[in-house]
Amino acid sequence: MHKTLIALSILGMANVANANRGQENCAPSAPATCSTDSCKHCYCLGPETVLVNAPVNPRTCGGDFVMSIAGLYWNTHQDGMEYALRNRVQGPDGVAPPDIQPLNNLIQAEYLTPNFEWNWGFRAGLGYNTTCDGWDLGILWTRYKGNAHDEVETNPNENQILMPLWSTFAPGFGFNLFTYDIETNWNLSLNLIDLELGRNFWTSKYLAWRPFVGLRIAHIDQDFGLQHKGGSWRGLQGTPFDAMSNFVDLKNDFKGVGIRSGLDTTWNFGCGWSLYGDLAASIVYGKFSIRHDEINRLVEAPFSKTKILETKDSFRSSRAMLDLGLGLQWSSMFCDCQYGLTVALGYEQHLFFHQNQLWRVVRNGAQAISFPPNNTGENVLNQRRGTLDTQGVTLSLQFEF
Numbered sequence: 001m002h003k004t005l006i007a008l009s010i011l012g013m014a015n016v017a018n019a020n021r022g023q024e025n026c027a028p029s030a031p032a033t034c035s036t037d038s039c040k041h042c043y044c045l046g047p048e049t050v051l052v053n054a055p056v057n058p059r060t061c062g063g064d065f066v067m068s069i070a071g072l073y074w075n076t077h078q079d080g081m082e083y084a085l086r087n088r089v090q091g092p093d094g095v096a097p098p099d100i101q102p103l104n105n106l107i108q109a110e111y112l113t114p115n116f117e118w119n120w121g122f123r124a125g126l127g128y129n130t131t132c133d134g135w136d137l138g139i140l141w142t143r144y145k146g147n148a149h150d151e152v153e154t155n156p157n158e159n160q161i162l163m164p165l166w167s168t169f170a171p172g173f174g175f176n177l178f179t180y181d182i183e184t185n186w187n188l189s190l191n192l193i194d195l196e197l198g199r200n201f202w203t204s205k206y207l208a209w210r211p212f213v214g215l216r217i218a219h220i221d222q223d224f225g226l227q228h229k230g231g232s233w234r235g236l237q238g239t240p241f242d243a244m245s246n247f248v249d250l251k252n253d254f255k256g257v258g259i260r261s262g263l264d265t266t267w268n269f270g271c272g273w274s275l276y277g278d279l280a281a282s283i284v285y286g287k288f289s290i291r292h293d294e295i296n297r298l299v300e301a302p303f304s305k306t307k308i309l310e311t312k313d314s315f316r317s318s319r320a321m322l323d324l325g326l327g328l329q330w331s332s333m334f335c336d337c338q339y340g341l342t343v344a345l346g347y348e349q350h351l352f353f354h355q356n357q358l359w360r361v362v363r364n365g366a367q368a369i370s371f372p373p374n375n376t377g378e379n380v381l382n383q384r385r386g387t388l389d390t391q392g393v394t395l396s397l398q399f400e401f
Contacts, residue, residue, distance in 0.1 A: 055134020056200040056208050056266075059333060059340045059400060064129035066138065070396035072121035074348075076146035076188055079386025080356045082111040083226055084152065084182050085163040112162075114148035114186050118392065121145065121190075129400070138196050144390060146188035153181045164228055166248050168294060168309045168361045171232035177362070179231030179246075186224045190390065193217040194260060210264040215257060216282045216321065220355060220388070222252040233296065244296040250358050256286015258318065272332045276344065278325040285318045288357050309361060322351040325394070340400035349391040356386035 058064040088107045127138025154160040161178045171177060198212030228246040262280025269275070294309035327346015333339065360382050 053201040053203065056202060056210075057129035057134045057136055058131060059129070060338055063131055064340070064400045066125070066127040066129060066136075066398060066400050068123075068125040068127075068140075068396060068398040070123040070394050072123060072142075072144055072348075072392060072394050073118060074121060074144055074146070074390045074392030075116060075118045076144075076388065076390045077116050078222075078356050078388045080358070080384040081113050081148075081186065081224070081386065082384075083114065083150075083165055083184050084112045084179075085165065086110050086112055086152070086154070087161050087163055088159055089161060090159050112150070112152060112182075114150045114184050116146065116148040116186075119144070119146050123394070123396070125398075127196075133199065134201060135197065135199050138198075140192075140194040140196070142190070142192040142194075144188075144190040146190070146390065148186040149184065151181075151183040156180060161231065164226075165362070166226055166250070166360055167228060167246060169232065169246060169296065177232050179228045179233065181229040181231075183227045183229075184225065186222070188388075189219075189221040191219040196260075198264070200264070200266075206268045206270075208266040208268065210266075211262075212264070212280075213259070213261045216260040216284055217257045218254065218282075218284050218286065218321070218352075220254045220352065222355075222388075224250040224252070224358065243299045245299055247295050247297065249291070249293045251289070251291040252356065252358050253289040254286055254319070254355060256284040256319065258282055258284035258286075260321075262323070266329075272330050274329055274331070276325070276327055276329050276346065278323070280323040282321040282323075283318055284321060285316070287314060287316050289314045290357055290359070292359060292361065311359070311361070313359075319355065320353045322353075324349045327394070331398075338401070340398075342396075342398040342400075344394075344396045344398075346394055347392070348394050350389065352388040354385050355388035357383070359383050 085106070087105075087109045089105055121142070121144030123140060123142045125138055125140040127136055129136045152162060154162060162180060162182055163176070163178050164182065167177060169177060194214060194216050196212045196214040198210050198214075200208055200210035202208050226248040228248075233244045233246050260280060260282040262278065264278045265276065267275040267277070290313040292309060292311045293307070295305045295307045297303060297305045325346050325348040327344055329342055329344035329346075331340065331342035334341065
């Protein structure tokens with residue numbers, strides 16, 4: 001027992017000695033050289049030092065804690081979100097079973113997609129610039145919510161109809177599915193947590209690079225809702241078919257974690273002004289959770305609902321992500337080089353490949369029967385995978401102490 005305690009004590013003393021010796025090796029020479037340009041903009045170890053790839057950080061010549069906050073004003077898009085085909089043909093009048101052949105003709109037809117809107121988000125970060133060869137550690141949290149809303153209504157007398165692309169409803173009399181009013185709502189919740197280990201160093205007097213490696217935790221939730229009114233869902237005279245509204249609810253959620261690596265560059269003009277360009281790529285392994293529900297609801301009392309579709313799916317897969325940024329920044333030291341401040345304004349783009357995993361389900365080959373529910377024909381499933389992207393202006397503030 002005593003021998004064990006003695007051995008542990010010796011081992012502990014050796015570890016402390018190694019740690020102290022490592023700190024002495026990592027710390028800059030005292031006093032560290034302070035490099036200034038013509039505008040009195042200071043660096044602890046400037047670009048003209050004799051060190052090979054002299055580190056930019058820590059700027060105060062001691063370990064720097066770093067806090068950052070950014071405001072995001074972004075817009076988003078996603079492929080494969082077409083929800084209807086606007087066709088310029090005469091629609092059925094709803095009095096008698098019409099000839100469905102005109103609905104098979106596409107005249108100056110166009111696909112309709114949701115109107116993606118601009119929204120605010122934020123990014124917050126906390127890091128530490130070490131004295132160990134200028135290495136830095138940090139964590140960044142990006143939070144953004146996007147949405148899209150669209151409502152399209154046509155007049156039966158204007159030779160225009162809407163042909164839904166997400167409904168499995170089969171109307172009576174063998175009609176092609178059509179409507180005169182569609183409302184869509186799409187919502188995105190984006191949460192990204194990035195853990196980084198990097199080193200910012202001078203490659204020339206005016207250019208600094210910061211390669212980094214780390215992890216990305218991604219949580220991307222999407223909700224897509226559609227409402228169809230009129231057309232195939234309205235009551236026809238002389239039939240027991242009551243008017244209905246149709247609701248389609250789709251969910252596309254992804255959660256995952258993976259490796260991330262990239263390169264940040266700073267192109268210095270002097271006096272604290274610089275142009276920055278950032279690039280990072282990730283491979284994130286995670287789980288998709290997909291749902292697709294559809295109901296019809298009577299527009300009059302008793303407002304009863306009939307579920308005509310309920311599907312769900314979940315699977316695991318890896319997804320690539322790409323982050324790019326370009327902008328202008330200004331930085332300076334103050335209070336005898338004890339504190340640093342950086343303000344940046346730029347434009348960012350982020351690509352999340354193959355995030356749209358929603359299935360389209362439509363009914364085909366329904367027979368001509370008197371009235372719905374029409375249970376004939378078969379469901380046809382197809383999928384147009386799409387890439388999600390966000391882009392917009394980012395204003396950030398970074399404080400070092």
